[in-house]
Amino acid sequence: MTEPSVPQTVIDRERLAMLYQREVDQFAAAHPRSQAAYSSADHLFGRVPMTWMNKLASGFPIYVDRAVGNRVFDIDGHEYIDFALGDTGAMAGHSPAPTVAAIQQRIVTQGGLTTMLPTPDAEWVGAELTRRFGAAKWSFSLTATDANRWAIRLVRALTGRPKILFNAYCYHGSVDESLIVVGPDGDGIDRPGNVGAPVAVTQTSRVAEFNDLAGLEQQLAHGDVAAVLMEPALTNIGIVLPEPGYLQGVRDLTRRYGALLINDETHTFSAGPGGATAAWGLEPDIVIIGKSIGGGIPCGAYGLSEELADLALRRTDLDLVDMGGVGGTLAGNPLSVAAMRATLEQVLTASAFEHMIALASRFTEDVQQVIDRYRLPWSVSQLGARTEYRFADPAPRNGTESAACADPLLEDYLHVYLANRGILLTPFHNMALMCPVTSEQDVARHREVFEAAVGSLVG
Incomplete structure (x- = not known):
């Protein structure tokens, strides 16, 4: 009954x-x-x-x-x-003591808040991010938005493909390409409220609903997607968790159709010390992280697989040093790097x-x-x-x-x-x-x- x-x-x-x-x-x-x-x-x-x-x-x-x-x-x-x-x-909490101490040491004792030169802390942070997230080679930014933008440039250059695929109502900062949603007919349209889009978003992007492997495959089958840039769980539209088998299905489909996979862990870092990547055993080609790893000091980073990093560095036609569009003057500055080291080493343990x-x-x-x-x-x-x-x-x-x-x-x-x-x-x-x-x-x-x-x- x-x-x-x-x-x-x-x-x-x-x-x-x-x-x-x-x-x-x-x-x-x-x-x-x-x-x-x-x-x-x-x-x-x-x-x-x-x-x-x-x-x-x-x-x-x-x-x-x-x-x-x-x-x-x-x-x-x-x-x-x-x-x-x-x-x-x-x-990490507001003004965590180890981060504050590292900032004070950099400001008061060492000086040199921005120098366009590396400090030994940078390698420590890179090694720790590799230990946590698996990606072999890291580059720093001041925001996760910038890390996403630079990763998008790299994957387009390395694959020769023009489009990035996103999930509807994803969150990747103010990245223009990501402001796309699924329209009534199932195709992509500009996300309502977007300000000053440089071009119609469908020129740069494709879209599929989260948890929809059939829709994802339909979009990847066009053969023009350089990478799927996604959160392992949607966050900024409210938490939407992956259904069983979905994330492995995404990884399988991207490999089948020759697209790279970028995991944006800026918010899903809450899943554990290595974010959802470590907690759920994910295998992205690129990992994005930002916000929290600096204990409140602006910072971000993107990590590349060994294979992808080697491929990029072998490309003599890509200017990764000067005007290639994958860096900023203040990125990786001594202050933010010191804050990242202290926060990762002593706070977000x-x-x-x-x-x-x-x-x-x-x-x-x-x-x-x-x-x-x-x-x-x-x-x-x-x-x-x-x-x-x-x-x-x-x-x-x-x-x-x-x-x-x-x-x-x-x-x-x-x-x-x-x-x-x-x-x-x-x-x-x-x-x-x-x-x-x-x-x-x-x-x-x-x-x-x-x-x-x-x-x-x-x-």
């Missing part, structure tokens, strides 16, 4: 709008200095240092006074448990990841229990030290499904409710990230506030 299904809770939208406005009013009353700073920022484009800082639930941003560990303190005197952690940039992933598992269990208690049609997904709750059940299996289940008002309500009670989530989605100093008490506090927020909606 089939068990009767339990009806799921439907959130009253009028109640949601009323509660949201109440939280926004409370936020404004509690943050007069931040509001005044924002209102007087007349010389900043969008009133903020970068326009994405206007992705807010509260109407204006929190202005930071200081941050340490997993705590942020604002200019209005409030303290927050920070689960946003700079959208992965501060996965294997034991730190063990602690972070265990806490993320606890966080995930807490959220699932609240979802179950209130019979919400939501889901929660975990990617190592990163957890995210979604307004869909089952969880989306590709980027288009993930984008379709967005609920901006509900998301904003939860964000501002938590912020008013001292908890920060990543403003772009409902993502929480653990760092080495996140505690069980911090996770328990999130459970308490999250459950109260949900209860306010359905009570």
